[in-house]
Amino acid sequence: MDRNNTFPIVPAPTKIAENQGPPLKLDAKVSVTTTTAAGQGVANYLADALAGMGISAAALAPGSPPEGTEIALDLTGDEHGPNADGLPGIGAESYQISITDAGAKISASAPAGLQHGATTLTHLLTQAEGTWSLPAVEITDSPRYSWRGLSLDIARSFSPLAEIKEIIDVLVDLKYNVLHLHLCDDQGWRLQIRSHPELTKISGNTAVEGGRSGFLTQADYIELIEYAAARHILVVPEIDVPGHTHALLHALPLADVGRKAPEPYTGIEVGFSELRLDDPTAVSILTDILAEVAELTPGPWIHIGGDEPLVIPGERYATSVATAEKLVRDSGKKAIGWNEFVRGSQHTETLIQHWDHRTELAALANAARRGHRVIMSPASHVYLDMKYTQDYPHGQDWAGLIEVADSYEWEPSADVPNLNPDQIIGVEATIWTEKIPTREAMLEMLLPRLAPIAEVAWSANPEGERSLGDLEPRLVAQAARWERKGWPFYRSPQVQWSSAE
Numbered sequence: 001m002d003r004n005n006t007f008p009i010v011p012a013p014t015k016i017a018e019n020q021g022p023p024l025k026l027d028a029k030v031s032v033t034t035t036t037a038a039g040q041g042v043a044n045y046l047a048d049a050l051a052g053m054g055i056s057a058a059a060l061a062p063g064s065p066p067e068g069t070e071i072a073l074d075l076t077g078d079e080h081g082p083n084a085d086g087l088p089g090i091g092a093e094s095y096q097i098s099i100t101d102a103g104a105k106i107s108a109s110a111p112a113g114l115q116h117g118a119t120t121l122t123h124l125l126t127q128a129e130g131t132w133s134l135p136a137v138e139i140t141d142s143p144r145y146s147w148r149g150l151s152l153d154i155a156r157s158f159s160p161l162a163e164i165k166e167i168i169d170v171l172v173d174l175k176y177n178v179l180h181l182h183l184c185d186d187q188g189w190r191l192q193i194r195s196h197p198e199l200t201k202i203s204g205n206t207a208v209e210g211g212r213s214g215f216l217t218q219a220d221y222i223e224l225i226e227y228a229a230a231r232h233i234l235v236v237p238e239i240d241v242p243g244h245t246h247a248l249l250h251a252l253p254l255a256d257v258g259r260k261a262p263e264p265y266t267g268i269e270v271g272f273s274e275l276r277l278d279d280p281t282a283v284s285i286l287t288d289i290l291a292e293v294a295e296l297t298p299g300p301w302i303h304i305g306g307d308e309p310l311v312i313p314g315e316r317y318a319t320s321v322a323t324a325e326k327l328v329r330d331s332g333k334k335a336i337g338w339n340e341f342v343r344g345s346q347h348t349e350t351l352i353q354h355w356d357h358r359t360e361l362a363a364l365a366n367a368a369r370r371g372h373r374v375i376m377s378p379a380s381h382v383y384l385d386m387k388y389t390q391d392y393p394h395g396q397d398w399a400g401l402i403e404v405a406d407s408y409e410w411e412p413s414a415d416v417p418n419l420n421p422d423q424i425i426g427v428e429a430t431i432w433t434e435k436i437p438t439r440e441a442m443l444e445m446l447l448p449r450l451a452p453i454a455e456v457a458w459s460a461n462p463e464g465e466r467s468l469g470d471l472e473p474r475l476v477a478q479a480a481r482w483e484r485k486g487w488p489f490y491r492s493p494q495v496q497w498s499s500a501e
Contacts, residue, residue, distance in 0.1 A: 007135065008477030009123045010451045011175060011458035019136035022101045026132040029068030030057040037062055039075040041230060042111050046071065046118040053125065053484070055132055070103045071121070077109030085425070086234045086299040087146050087177060088112035093232075094142035097121065099134050112232040116141070116175050123478070145412075147375060147426025148457040149178030149236075150450070153385075155185035155247070156268075157211025157433035159442065161220045165227050166439075170446060170487065172231045174454035179228055180236040180303060180428060183216075186246035186265045186273055190215045191237070195288040196252060203247035209266040211437050221296055229298075236336065237293050240305030241286060242312060242320040246273040255282045268396075268434040271310030277320040287327055294331035302328045307338035307355070318344035325350060336375070342367045351425065354416060355379050361416055368423035375428050376412040382429040382453055384445050385436060388490055394441045396434065404475075404492045405468040408452030411461070427457035440488050447482060447489035451475055468494060 007016060030050060034043045043059035050057035060066060083089045092110035095117035099105075106117035120141065124134050150171055152164070159167070168179060183191045189203035192215060204215035216224065225235045245255075246265045253261035257276045276282050293302060304324045309317045321337065321344025328335040329347065336351040339360040345352070348371030354364055355377045368374055379386070379399035386402040387395040400406075407429075413421035429450060436442050452471055472495055479497060482489050491497050 006473070007124060007137065008474050009120055010471070010474050010478050011455035012474070013120065013139050013141035014460065015140045017138045019098075019100055019138055021136050023136055024069065024099050024101050024104055024134040026055060026134070027068035028056060030055055030071060031066035031068060032057060032059045032071045032073065033064065033066050034060075034062055034073040034075065036075050038080060038111055039073045039114055042114040042118055043073055045115065045231070046073075046121070049118070049122050053122075053132070072103065072105045073114050073118070074105060074107040075109075075111065075114060076107055080110045082234075083146075084300065085146065086301065088232060090143055090146050093146075093175075093177070095120075095139075096141070097137065097139040099124075099137050101136060104134060112177075115172070115232050119173060119175060123481070143175070143458045144460045145424065145426035145457050147178055147428065148176045148454065149180055149375075149426065149428035150176060150446075151180040151182060151238075151377065151428055151430035153182040153185070153430075153432040154190050154216075155182050155433075156187045156208040157437050158188065158190060158207060158214040159212075159433075159439070160214060161216065161224060163439050163442070164224055166487075167442070167446070168228050168231060168233055170443070170450065171233060173481075174450055175458055176450075176454060177232055178234050178236060178426075178428065180238060182238045182240065182432075184238075184240060184247060185244045186270070187211070188213060188215075189247045189251060191221060191293070192217045193289055193292050194218070195292060196285065198251045199248065199289075202251040203264075206247060206250070206264040207266070208268060208434050210435075211433060218296060225296075225298065234299050235297065236299060236301045236303055237297055238303035238305055238336075239286075239289060239293060240303075240307070241324050242275045242277050242317065243271060243273055243307065243309045244305060245275040248275060249273065252285060255279075255285045257282075271308040274309070274312050275320075277323045278316060283323065283327070286324070287330075290327050290331045290333075294333050297333070300334050301336055301351070302331065302333045303336040303353075304328055304341075305338060306341040306344075309340060314343070320344065322346050339364060342372070345372070348372050351375055353377055353428065355383075355430070362418075364416055365418040365420075368420050373423050373425040374416075374419065375426055376415060376424055377428045377430055378410070378415050379430075381407055381410045381415075382427070383432070384429055384449050385432040385434070388492060392490075394436050395445060396432075402449065404448055404452060404494050407449040408456065408468055408471055409466050410456065411465070412456065427453065429453045443488045444490045447487060448475055448479065448492065448495070451478055472496065
């Protein structure tokens with residue numbers, strides 16, 4: 001990370017240097033050009049982003065002569081497929097920008113890198129006396145971690161397709177590349193499963209008290225995946241077992257060893273439910289569900305949960321985890337599980353998502369030594385359903401109050417004792433919706449904290465520490481952009497927001 005960066009870019013680029021000469025003033029017309037058809041999607045994205053700011057911009061087909069100011073996209077590579085993790089990879093997400101008073105050029109080996117360069121360019125735009133301009137700079141940028149995500153709970157309180165797409169837009173603007181969807185829990189089931197329509201017919205109509213019910217049809221889910229993929233975002237679905245399964249058992253009592261449907265649950269307590277994966281009927285139902293989810297999901301991962309097995313005996317829990325992991329693998333996918341999953345995981349290919357400092361820390365370090373890679377989601381820093389302050393109207397506080405500085409001033413490689421930092425694949429923020437019932441509440445909980453977390457995940461930090469003072473002026477500049485986009489955000493007293501007003 002360039003510690004001398006004073007330009008309004010979040011996350012901070014690896015290296016930025018001013019060019020000699022005046023800034024690039026945008027003409028009445030702006031042409032976004034591309035060298036190959038593979039870059040056309042990014043050209044369209046950038047032209048649309050500029051048009052959304054009131055700039056007359058057009059994305060031209062390869063070989064078309066530009067009119068007015070030219071922003072050139074130079075795609076230098078020809079291998080653009082995802083890696084084994086379903087992600088572009090660090091090299092494919094790297095980019096360079098060169099801006100002079102004659103024009104701007106973004107170069108990258110893959111469309112994902114062009115996308116990030118285009119996003120950075122929009123962060124650099126300023127307007128004075130009716131004229132938009134870009135500073136004369138040279139930027140070289142590359143992400144620290146290949147996995148940079150948000151886990152979004154739509155099970156407790158539902159977020160409809162349009163709102164999830166808006167959250168994807170927020171993620172793109174901060175260079176995230178994973179949307180992890182928590183699709184089911186004790187309070188509701190949110191994805192249509194054709195082999196078991198009762199799941200959404202019954203538990204698609206339930207929610208936490210004060211929350212929203214509803215579900216994604218399979219067509220909605222496919223549309224969401226396509227929307228995300230066009231913006232280089234990988235969608236990871238989560239089917240949480242063996243706990244957090246009350247809504248499944250309410251809709252499908254055949255899955256329960258008691259064979260009796262429990263009443264719907266609208267509370268916020270956890271750890272009381274169990275899908276008994278020592279029962280053949282339950283295994284058969286879960287097999288059906290995972291087969292459909294796998295068929296709908298082009299990415300390589302299915303998150304299988306595994307957290308908070310508070311009422312499940314230890315040996316039975318470990319066996320259930322191994323069974324669920326095998327079913328995921330039988331569906332053609334690879335598994336991800338929360339901290340507790342290490343108690344039963346049989347395959348080092350499985351990713352472990354660290355969330356809770358109260359459990360499995362030594363086991364997690366041991367799992368990494370065996371070969372498991374780890375996603376860092378420590379609740380005390382990145383659980384964005386935690387309140388900012390004690391009197392904040394939304395969210396909870398069981399993991400503490402999380403202000404902007406708490407989301408920024410931490411180091412993933414030092415969070416778990418004895419964890420080999422080379423086994424960390426990335427960082428994922430999370431937001432649970434027991435106490436977040438609306439779009440406005442959701443965005444205020446995400447923003448501004450998603451911005452500092454994005455920088456933790458993207459920007460290398462050789463000094464080993466971060467200070468909110470370094471981020472503050474760039475965060476304020478982003479907030480002004482969020483206001484123009486209509487994205488609500490929390491005006492933390494830790495930040496002087498006056499210039500964003």
